[in-house]
Amino acid sequence: MKHAALPVLAFGLILSLLCSTLARAQSGPPDMTFGAITPADFAPTAYAPDSTANAVFLLDHGDVTFDGTYSNNHSFATIYTRHTRLRILNKNALGLATLSISSAHHNGYEAFTTDVRAATYNLQDGKVVETKLDKKSIFKDKNGYYNIEKLAFPDAREGSIIEYTYTITYPGYGYIPDWEFQGSYPVLWSQYEVTVPAMFDFSVKSQGYRLYTVDTTFYFEGASFPVNFGMDARGIWNGKDIHRVWAMDDMPPLDKKEPYTTTLRNHIQKVQFQLSAVQFGSYRKTYRTTWPELTTELLKNDNFGGTLGDRNHWMDDELKKIVQAGSTSQEAARKIFAYVRDQFTSTGQEGIYITQPLKKTWEDKKGGVADINLLLTALYKHAGFEASPVILSTRAHGRTLDAFPLLSEYNYVLTRVLADGQYYLLDATRTTTGFGALPELCYNGPAHVIDAGNDVIPLLTDSITERRITQVMLANDDGGGYSGTYSRREGVFESMDTRTLLKREKPDDFFERLSKGLAEYKQMGEHGFDSLAVPEELLCWHYSMTYHFAQKTLYFNPIMHERMSNSPIPDPERHYPVEMPYCIDNNYILHMDIPKGYAIDQLPKSTRFTLEDGSGSYEYRVDTDGKTIDFHSRMQLKRTNYTVDEYSGLRNFFALVIQKEKEPIIFKKTN
């Protein structure tokens, strides 16, 4: 299934939608009573959405309700019930016969799982035989912040139907779990229903390539329960319940990730929710529907903006050691940045909130992304700089919709600082990132500055170019031999990658690996890296080499170490658009003497090919004056996003490059 069109993105408020018409699929929903399995259910050997699937989900039904009379510190609870029925068609899917149900408990917020009911069904002698799951097949496990219920389904084999239902209770209000209508197996009927008292206003964000089979809104009278939002908002709520139902039929499995797909999250059919307002009588509280509101809320949050306040006097002593008090120069900004980047270790944990007090991050010299970059922001502020935190969603985390801020979609924090009249965007979580540079994962669309200015910084992949320059010089030397030098200046991201590699591996090992791949008549001499220890500098490496030619015919390929030999997109089929992380500009220059005792027998022809719209080009130029040869190749890709329709053109482009780069210069011995 090719996704030619952009995903359908729609959002609306629950309240504002009127009762809409039902669009039913031909087959309609299955019987949703637990245990409603008939012998006919075992008849199919394959199912239409994907006839090669190892398992099929016959039903996946989620139901969210509010319990207004839940007694606890939280006066409400959100009850999520899931009911799933699936059929195992092939033993490769027997992994589905074990199930783990997780609920998180963290910081006093405790969700818990109840009412687990599960059974396996098999067809025996034309009758449906049920094997219930007994208590001995349910195990309770724990991992970090999660409680996990583990189920092992008895009597499961090829052809079996497995059915289970469970309830997770989330104390409080304001959280409705996301629902995905697709997974790695086809789903015949996926349905999500949410029943919410009209007092709560939820924004709904839908994403997917198909329209809903069912998309309805009903109103039910008679909701009534006690409410306590503070002194001015207490009493009994009487009003309507809004009941929303979405369903999809015959959903094919999500196509697997392809090269240059950022994340399948951008393509999966799903629905997400965020509380936008609560209204009780004259009491009305709005939440995060606009960026200014979100910003205000984040700045007040103890685990975000609250860390930036001026209670950080313990920073004084350390700051004195790093910079001169009161200086807001670029030099001072660089020093503070380098201090945090080099002295602190990131655990890699993403998220926008701190996981521990700033002081603990300071003492342990380690923390998650938010801990480290919020600490950096606080340090800058304390030293007198204008600095603000910036939030974004990383490439692997999925695209965000700017008009529709869903805080759960943001998972990364950066620091923006003003120094010598210029703004710099900084990430101190990796030792390989220079001042003002950002790792690849940050380039995923708009990043939001969380301060009164509410600036939006577009971090677009089209705006960054990875530039590599390689130079090779070869000459007949005085000693009668043939020798020269190779040197490469890596682009920003390749420099980061190589520096990361060199944390694990020594420079000597790097060059040893290179020399293992050299032709037998080529020898590597002295070698080294330049500015390895300075992340702000592009990384350069070089080596000297000697050649010992003996053959009658020499096949000399001018491109060393960077020939494109495998296509980055080899598959002729493509389902998702191509999303490259940056634009490309690779330059390769070779200048060589014709080796003594040899003459050119064949020189590859100069050529140039381009993408249809000209945004990508490959130039290959060879010239000779009879004594020396000049070679220059340059590949440029000025765009990073390509639609599915443009895929074959891009693939052909790479195939031409691969083909061309195989061509050798052929020398023949003259005597």
Place this chain on the structure above:
Amino acid sequence: MHLIPPGKLRCLLAACLLWHSVSAQEPMTGPLPDSLTKGAGMVKRMDLTEIDIESPRKARIHHQYVYTILNSTGDPWSAISTFYDKFHDLGNVSATLYDAGGKVVKKIKKSDLEDWNIEGLGIFMMDIRVKYYRFGYHAYPYTISFEEDMTLSGLFGLQPQWMPQPSSLVSVVSSRLVIRAPADYPLQYKEYHFPDPVAVTEKKGDKIYSWQITNLPAVKSEPYAADWYGREPRINLAPGSFEVDGFKGSCYSWADLGRFMDELYKGRAQLPEEARRKVHALVDGLSDDHAKIRALYGFLQQNTHYVGIELGIGGWQPYDANYVYTRKYGDCKALANYMVALLKEAGIRGCSVLIRSGAEAPPIDTGFACTQFNHVIAVAFTGKDSVWLECTSSTLPAGYLSSLTADRDALLLDENGAHVIHTPAYGVRENRLIRVVKGSIDDKGDLQVTMQTDYSGLEQDGPASLVNRASKKDRLDLQRQLLGLANCTISDLADSASPGAVPALRETMTVSAGQYATVAGNRLLFTPGIFMRKMPRLQELANRQSDFELKASVEEADSIALQLPAGWTPEGNLLNGSLSSPFGSYRVRSSFANGVLTIACDYRQYKGIYPAAEYPRLVRLFNLAHREADRELVLLKAPPSAGP
């Protein structure tokens, strides 16, 4: 054994005590000799394990260490990691991080550790839990000291192995193991590559066993070196008699261990009535025992699957046959036990076999009885034949063990306890890959061939797994990747499997690749090596220290026949070469006749451990194969014949 004169003993003890208290104050910053820092990622300054055996039912362990991490390769040892389960009760745990100057950076206690289950071992539910903490410090060198107390209820799990030098990247200043047990307690032990034997002393009715090793430098890792496990100094321990969860046993011999297992397995092989009927329905019509075994193994594979649930004594005691039959799942020992019950019902003798599974797993030491196993398989006997059965696999044929359990000693649980048995080994005649490629190249460089590959024995494990598990599309993608050809289309992919004690698989396909050969004026260049055996390129190594190991015996024979375009002939040398040695051989021959280029290549290697001095010959062998597979052949177009 050294006899320590009493006076000296006192001095030694005093020195030990003094050293112990000195180490508590200041071992962290002392300079380390070059001999111990060279090539090391971490230096063990001290490591003391004290085991206090009170009875076969109870022991206490006190463990302390001080590690100095010199660089990033030593970082893994900075992780604080310990565990607890039903039989191991974790007491106090504490750790301290010191910087290069010896200043305390951070102290942690037990409540600071994270609590995790062990997921990712393929086991669904296990009661072993891990307590873990990572300091995340990177200003080298830094030092970590650690201390923990643990109580063992049930000595079966007595720390079976003590390995003072866990990796070749670790150097050791001093590492000690001290075990105190009642004088009549039968502690079993065996030393491997240990410079000094144990020092045993008696004190107030107790025996104290003490081992110490000092000044072990890091060992440079060389390619293809035999496993570190077989070279490092270590001590195997076993509780001569033990009691766990109410079961008593002894461990002086394999037969003893077998008898203990028998206790655990007792009464667990009863099949329910329905299952017994099914067995007879399957086998009563068959006359040949082999056919019966195949039928029952097939029944197991069709109707049950593996789910790993290891809780408490359930780590060694299988769930009974009735459990497996009704639930249709079990872990490796339950499935093996169930298989044995099915065989028994059919009148065939079968046994469970304890084994250490893993393609790279070190062999067990048959000369020392102790728990060295992590898996259970089954074997059926008929006449003089043994039919081996991997009960957790739904795809392996009866009688065949994959590289996970082939060719190793294992413990067969029999009627007298247990005895050592060796699983089938697959050699060069069994593990074969025979490839036949036939087709043509045209004058544009396009390739069109049919390829037929016959895999057998261990060589067919990978391909058979793909046929069973991967989608057709994935298999095509993988095949394209393996050939490494740009612009390649694979069609007519077909396969047929021949199951048996040495299974085989035949795979056929059509491969077309546009511009497989590069056009360079009047020449075509191409690499036939994409269809040949590929070997890595090895560097020469002067003064190699460690013996080298080849882990499998295989033979690969490739034959390629390509019709060249009319008027084109090969230029220069064709592929020709051969080399032979005790551990392997390589031979490639080519010829050109009637417009057809023929290449035949044969590679063989023999499993084994070979002396370090022979390494240059291995380098020559691998590099020859590498070079020939890498070589570019050149075709030259004949110039147009001179006109009249």
